[in-house]
Amino acid sequence: MAENRLAIGIDLGTTYSCVGVWRNGRVEIVANDQGNRTTPSWVAFTDGEKLIGEGASNQVASNPSNTVFDVKRLIGRSFSDASVKSDAKYWPFKLIQGHDERPLISVSYLGEKKEFSPEEISAMVLVKMKETAEVFLGPGTTITNAVVTVPAYFNNNQRKATKDAAAIAGLNIMRIINEPTAAALTFSEGRKWSRSEERTVLVYDLGGGTLDVSLVVVKKGVLHVRATAGDTHLGGEDFTNNMVDHFVDEFKIQNKKDISGDTRAVRRLRNACERAKRMLSSDARTVVDVDALFEGIDFHSTINRALFEQLNKDLFLRCMEPVETCLGDAKIDKKKVSDVVLVGGSTRIPRVHRLVQDFFNGKEPSKSVNADEAVAHGATIQAAILMGDKKRDVKVHVIDVMPLSQGVSVKGDVMSVVVPRNTTIPTTKEQIYVTTYDNQPEMCIEVYEGERAMTTDNSLRGKFTLSGLTLAPKGVTKVNVRFQIDEDGILHVSAEDKKAARKKNITIMDDPRRFSKDEIKRMVQEAQRYKAVDEEHKKNVQARNEIDNLLYTMRNTTEKLQHSASGLQDLVDGTKEWLQNNELNSDELDAKKQLLEAIIGQTSTK
Structure with a gap:
């Protein structure tokens, strides 16, 4: 298939991600290499490789500080964000402050300390989704186009950060679509409504x-x-966090020991709480059981729905607001x-x-x-719509809205709303602002996002200065400020003094915490370099496994030949020792494999 005719839909979730492809006139949700239709949004780093998905989540207990998850809660946020501080106490990985308040994740990878941005980690998950779809579609398939979903309430910065992640992953985002909008597409598909x-x-x-x-x-x-x-x-992770806090306190009461500083113990307890939370969806009562949780002490407790609901009563109150x-x-x-x-x-x-x-x-x-797949399903429908293939029987048009109000700061730090929340997008809105003192030569346009009356309570999204204004008494010179919002919810702002023929604009994607084109290019190159390292590691593992299989065959041969096969047994033992004591590349392993195959061939003909 030609890659320019292919597009996929990706639900890039906080805990799980999902990918769909449009084939034979319908959506197919793609199972990963483990046969599961959703993939944990987890990435783990070791001295030899990078693991994504189930491989990462399965080894978290033994490698907690180098296993990264919940990165969607970091993307587009600053290090000092209150929610980031709140979440960080539950994460076993180390979070550090980077340039311009960027949060960075510090891990040990390939024997050295590395720092990754949330966008880079998200890009690794996106690559996993992309490769999952490519394998499904067959050899030689390359996918570059995708529709990616984001929470409807993601702000401008978080949407741009998601686009950065896709760029690092080598994906062209055709459209960012809100998750509930994608789910609505899924729900309406095939309905026999008049x-x-x-x-x-x-x-x-x-x-x-x-x-x-x-x-x-x-x-x-x-x-x-x-x-x-x-x-x-607000989500499932928060319900689990409250359970963890409860059982940390219970362990302390029972054993007079505090496990909160032990990342491995907390991670194992969290896994047990996550399992218990899922069980409570079908059972009225379940257990939280962890062997040797801390200093060899076993932990066993029970939890019922009533207690679970009591622990999370504040969260449930927020659920309907x-x-x-x-x-x-x-x-x-x-x-x-x-x-x-x-x-x-x-x-x-x-x-x-x-x-x-x-x-x-x-x-x-x-x-x-399907509650787990509906968002990816809808994203895939949107991808099919955007590809415009006449063979695709998709006749739906989506009109979305801006989730948060956009405006500028005026005298007294008051928020002057230009685009109210829930305005249909794409849209263009204009507003006239006047100078606030005599002979004012320039005007600073500060762009904010939020619903509060004062800009100090909202989020600054960018600012620029329009210079060379017409000099006149205050209130005379007029500046026309235009807000343009595209289909992805990305904001472009311009300001113009028509009388002085002065104009300046900004795309509110150039937040100081966001990445420049050069930085993204560097990250893409780095991702490719690590991909090559990972591929080499996979080759080595596969080659070692193949040699182990050959050694198993040779051992069986020596048992059959008994006394006349002492030389063959020596070769088996020597090869095992060679594998254990040497760091070997795939070429060396392949050469050894060919040698062993030749010897087995000669032995079998005798």
């Missing part, structure tokens, strides 16, 4: 790290997002919602399901979509 029928669908998406709620009106093949709301720091906000912004009564769709693994928590059902007066949420 063209004149209008359906109001509320998507409730609670995953590992974020909560998004979107209200989507579907009519005549058009999905129009009317409003979106959410919480970028975005629903109320979303409906209020859309000015739609909850009674007029046709369908409620639950997406994300954390919606399997019985209390969450019950909260949503109770809010909608007992309406049973739809279970017609």
